[in-house]
Amino acid sequence: MKGMATVIGAVAGVVLSTGVVTAQEEQRVVSGEDGRQSVNLTIYNNNLALVRETRRVELPRGRAVLEYANVAQQVRPETVYIRDTQAAGGLTVLEQNYRYDVLTPSRLMELYVGEDLTLVRENPATGEETRTTAHLLSTGSVPQPNYGYDPYGYGYGGGYYGGGYVDPGAAVYRTDEGVTFGDVGRVVFPSVPDNFVARPTLEWLLESTGGQKTIEATYLTYGMSWQSDYVLVLSEDEKKGDLAGWVTLRNDAGITLKNVRLQLVAGEVAVEPQYGGYYGYGYGMYGYGAGGGGYGGAGFAEAGMFEYHLYTLERNTDVADHEQKQVQLLGVDGIAMEKKYRLQGDSYYFVSEYGQPIENLQVAVWVEFENAQSQGLGVALPAGVIRVYKADSSGAQQFIGEDRIQHTPREEHVKLRLGNAFDIAAERKQTDYEILSSNLYETEWEIKIRNRKEGETIIVEVLEPMAGDWDIIEKSHDFVKESARLVRFDLTCPPDQEIVLTYRVRTRY
Secondary structure, eight states: OHHHHHHHHHHHHHHHHHHHHHHHHSEEEEEOGGGEEEEEEEEOSSSEEEEEEEEEEEEOSEEEEEEEOSOOTTBOGGGOEEEESSOTTSEEEEEEEEEOOBOOHHHHHHHTTTSEEEEEEEOTTTOOEEEEEEEEEEOSOOOOOOOSOOTTSSSSSOTTTOOOOOOGGGOEEEETTEEEESSOOEEEOSOOOTTOBSSOEEEEEEEEOOEEEEEEEEEEEESEEEEEEEEEEEOTTSSEEEEEEEEEEEEOSSOOEEEEEEEEEESOOOOOOOOSTTTOOOOOOOOOOOOOOSSOTTSEEEEEETTEEEEEESSOEEEOTTEEEEEEEEEEEEEEOEEEEEEEOOGGGGSSOOOSOEEEEOOEEEEEEEEOGGGTOOSOBOSEEEEEEEEOTTSOEEEEEEEEEOOBOTTEEEEEEEEEOSSEEEEEEEEEEEEEETTEEEEEEEEEEEEOSTTOOEEEEEEEEOOSEEEEEEESSOEEEEETTEEEEEEEEOTTEEEEEEEEEEEEO
8 A cells, every 4th residue: 555655646746747847838928007907996894895907918829827916915816707808708717826925034934944044143343244054944933724814825814824923033943053043143045936926916827819808807805994984063053964974995905906986885795704725704994074065076976786875986086005095975064953852761660679769860962863855865874973063152163972873774864872961960769669469560750850951941851661561550741652662751841940750650570
């Protein structure tokens, strides 16, 4: 069996060697950024982008290797698709490779294990250099399986084996004096191995009809994301507001794209996790201007797409690597606003006996408006944070709170919780608690609201979540049954007065 294994290994070596010779004989064509004709970039909310670009390439007739450089460093190679835009049968892809072995000190050290290197030491007193030949025995790091994502192959996730950063001081050498490690001096390598690339590169073995071709390549990449940020400026009487929406996009994909047709997809697009192997799984990662203008020529045009919404920038733009860019999404003035005060209760109030009053309750402040066409809106609002401002007595805008909205369709209600009211005091007290049977209770409540706002009458919504099967048998104010387990009392509170709400509820569990 040992002899048979040797024969099989020898045959495999011959086949592998023949394949290498064949690949080397193919004519190689390099396509770089200079051949790029057009780029369409679609960015999703979940750290994912779709790159679709066309390039002009001169291909020989027959087989050739096309090196497609300047792709995103976080490209998902398994998603790549190419075609000849001029002829359906103009080319056939026989094989695809993703070369991501980028030249780094750590990778050089790993590839030269078992080879001779030169160690250069400098005398700090004289500046004289001495050179020593040393045999690299080990980098001092233990390769680990790659469970993360790193397009370079070495670094954060670590490529196939994930060696990570190699500390030159941890490397182990054999010299004429013996085995050593630590501060051995500057390491000099004899050459750069041929398998290194300057940037991650896609490589195809093609069968082509030859000639000038326009090739369209489409692929997904991690490292790009976008979010919406809004600014709402309230009028002095807080009954109107000016809303400006901005798109903030971030590019950490390792590629710069110029003159891009930019599109954004809002919605929850399902993406299957990519674990292990060469790809791994990627994870993502203010300012405002004057309102007005709506969807102008320099902003985004919105349209439905499947169950999502697609926003297309109505001009081309540049998207640089390691850049955060903001583009105005919308601007609408004079939106009708409604301010509300809410005191929120809890369902557990009705299952226990409370001996002491519950004081210093917080009354929340909400600002609400309709995303309606009649308001100048009526468009799909992507999820994001709305920051609210109001001018002080000197006219300077002051920040008064923020809240996050989810994707909001047109003609829907927008509710923003901005904080708690300073000048509204609230407390509650359980005035009676009776156990009528093993599963039947009656509790009576007294809720006091004091309005300390000068010269302003307000309405406080008291929201009481009920428990079990409930029935309010006595009450001092009318209520609205919001749902099966929620009632709302609307209390009109004049300035410097105390309003007292009392009610008795029977609860069955």
